Amino acid sequence: MASPTVPAEGAAERELPQTLIDRLASRVASGGADTATIPSPFTGEPFATVPISTADDVRKAYERAREAQRAWAALPAGERVKPFLRLAETLVDRREEILDVIQLETGKARRHAMEEFLDVALCSLYYARRAPKLLKPKRRQGMMPGLTRVQELRHPKGVVALIAPWNYPFALGASDIAPALMAGNAVIHKPDTQTCLSSLWVLDLLISLGLPEDLWQIVVGDPAEIGDPLLEEADYVSFTGSTRGGTAIAAKVAPRLVAYSLELGGKNPMIVMPDADVERTARGAVRACFTNAGQLCISIERMYVHEDIYDRFVPRFVELVKGMKLGTGLDFDAEMGSLTYRRQLEAVSRHVDQAVKEGATVLAGGKARPDIGPLFYEPTVLTDVSGDMDLCANETFGPVVSIYKYRDEDEVVARANDTAYGLNASVWTKHPARGRRLAARIQAGTVNINDGYGAAYASYDSPMGGMKQSGVGRRHGAEGLLKFTEVQTVASQHFMDLEPPAAIGYDTFAGFMASGIKLMKKLHIK
Incomplete structure (x- = not known):
């Protein structure tokens, strides 16, 4: 049986500069001395060391995030999208660096790392162009045309916990975090330890482009240590991973009635x-x-x-x-x-x-x-x-x-x-x-x-997502941003109350309202 061939130039020849690794490691929300060593799948040899977060680090990260989120949510959406508009061009200029990071931490072929790069650049640009319109207050039809005026408002959830997988760490972290941030939230993000450098890289880049320091924080560590505080403090949970993991997360947050989105497995x-x-x-x-x-x-x-x-x-x-x-x-x-x-x-x-x-x-x-x-x-x-x-x-x-x-x-x-x-x-x-x-x-x-x-x-x-055991909710499209918001209806009544005037009996008023249904249907008002 013939085997697949191997490129003649088969070895990974470049290493990440230690100055880059150290700068990225400094972005981990961690106050302890414990570290994790990341091996390269290509060779099995260590190529980076990052700090490990504790449960207390996670709780402190939430405190800082809530403070940053209040100021961020007060900004107009048009201001919040500016770092992400800058991101698209900057990613293009620095694509070789992030492609190296993705390959060295995941072991994937460069053409497949390129797909991650494209996803982050194009998805973040999509939302940066559309977020202000999607989040803008919208007029809705009222109960009584001309008399009931209704407005739909969108408020950020607060602080989102986002748990990203190891297989597409750059894309499935940043491309979901971007709309969550643009919607006015802060994010506490747990990537897989093996593949955390690509997330730290784009966080570092966004901060240089104007994103407030504590708005997006990355925690690194064992789920047994930091999983509970990560979920217990969250106002919304976004998870991409196994069906088993998604089921456990749903059960954990259900008692608090916290909303979530889950993209899970497939066959x-x-x-x-x-x-x-x-x-x-x-x-x-x-x-x-x-x-x-x-x-x-x-x-x-x-x-x-x-x-x-x-x-x-x-x-x-x-x-x-x-x-x-x-x-x-x-x-x-x-x-x-x-x-x-x-x-x-x-x-x-x-x-x-x-x-x-x-x-x-x-x-x-x-x-x-x-x-x-x-x-x-x-x-x-x-x-x-x-x-x-x-x-x-x-x-x-x-x-x-x-x-x-x-x-x-x-x-x-x-x-x-x-x-x-x-x-x-x-x-x-x-x-x-x-x-x-x-x-x-x-x-x-x-x-x-x-x-x-x-x-x-x-x-x-x-929208993109799964049916059956493959998930709950969707990423992409309007839903990929609006799921990170709380919707509020504000209705005001004008000229006439929703009860009969003193001079009209309720029987007469009821007949008037019932006849109005036929009239509104005939005129296509309702």
């Missing part, structure tokens, strides 16, 4: 229709399945290929997978990088090994590649995966996809929906209208036609 299907372009679909499937070594909640883990195209599509897809370049270089040569954690490598190996033992067939990959780096695993394609295998039903979160053959649309929709998850899906066809009809039947928060995940995710004007 995302891709449907290849009989009229799909084989070459385009096969190349798109490589990206859909193996971006960031499959450590992407919206990546494809299940692929359903119509029987009429199966024998042409699968060989071509497997050929492309076997030809993928793996590597550790801080350039754009590698098509796939490393896994980030040892535990993730073990989970991927366990899923694949169990499936093979129970009868699955490996068409490409299927093994770890310590010759490239300690956490590398080959992009892997399997068939003959049955429902009793862990690989079939559970999220693998690695560079593994299983392929299934199907006969008709009803069958494939049922199989695509046969999961507890509902985050993302992909449909490939030469006829987009047909693809849209099929997409509407799939139980997933986003469905991409002739793309794996980016078309929907990066369309920031439209």
Whole structure:
């Protein structure tokens, strides 16, 4: 079985300047002496040390954040967006630096780090342009036209706790924090310790661009130590991570009736229709399945290929997978990088090994590649995966996809929906209208036609999130900002009260009001 190739220039050659690491580490909200050492997934060798926060550090961070938030919320929204308008251009000018940071802490290929950079730049710019209008007081229709005047106001929640994952630390931290801040909130942010440097980097940058010092604070540490105070003090909680973690957070904050948004796991299907372009679909499937070594909640883990195209599509897809370049270089040569954690490598190996033992067939990959780096695993394609295998039903979160053959649309929709998850899906066809009809039947928060995940995710004007066990709430679109606000209705009554004048009996008044319903309907006032 052929293995994926390795770029000739395979080693990560650059290191982060110690002065940069020290400056970023100083941004951690920590008053203690304890530290954590961050290893590079490419080599397993330490490359940075950061302070660890305590429970008391978290509580003090909230105190400072509440003080900063009051002054920040008093500013017009047009003033609050200014640091983020400056951010887009500054990110472009310093993109090589942040791409290095992302690669060294996550192990991902540079082309996939570039997706994080683009997400932060474009998403923050989207909200910076639209936040003042979204937050502006709005006139709403009153009960009695001309007599009841209603205004909808938006107030910030207060201090938001945001817990970001390790797989896309730059994007899934900053791109959610930006709208929360623009809405007038402060943020206490807990990134994963392994991947905290990219968040510290953009925090440091935003402060240099005018963001108040204590408005966004980053705490680093073990959830067992800082998780409780982080949630206990929050006015709103935003979490991206596992379904298990999201369920625990929801249970923790429920007694206080604190609102939350959760983007959780997925077992995302891709449907290849009989009229799909084989070459385009096969190349798109490589990206859909193996971006960031499959450590992407919206990546494809299940692929359903119509029987009429199966024998042409699968060989071509497997050929492309076997030809993928793996590597550790801080350039754009590698098509796939490393896994980030040892535990993730073990989970991927366990899923694949169990499936093979129970009868699955490996068409490409299927093994770890310590010759490239300690956490590398080959992009892997399997068939003959049955429902009793862990690989079939559970999220693998690695560079593994299983392929299934199907006969008709009803069958494939049922199989695509046969999961507890509902985050993302992909449909490939030469006829987009047909693809849209099929997409509407799939139980997933986003469905991409002739793309794996980016078309929907990066369309920031439209909401993104999960159905079923894949989450609660949405990021992006108006909801991605307004969820960080409390809505208030202010109604004033003019000229006539909502009860009869003294000279009119209630029977007459009731008849007048009832007749008014018919009149308002006829005039299309209501």
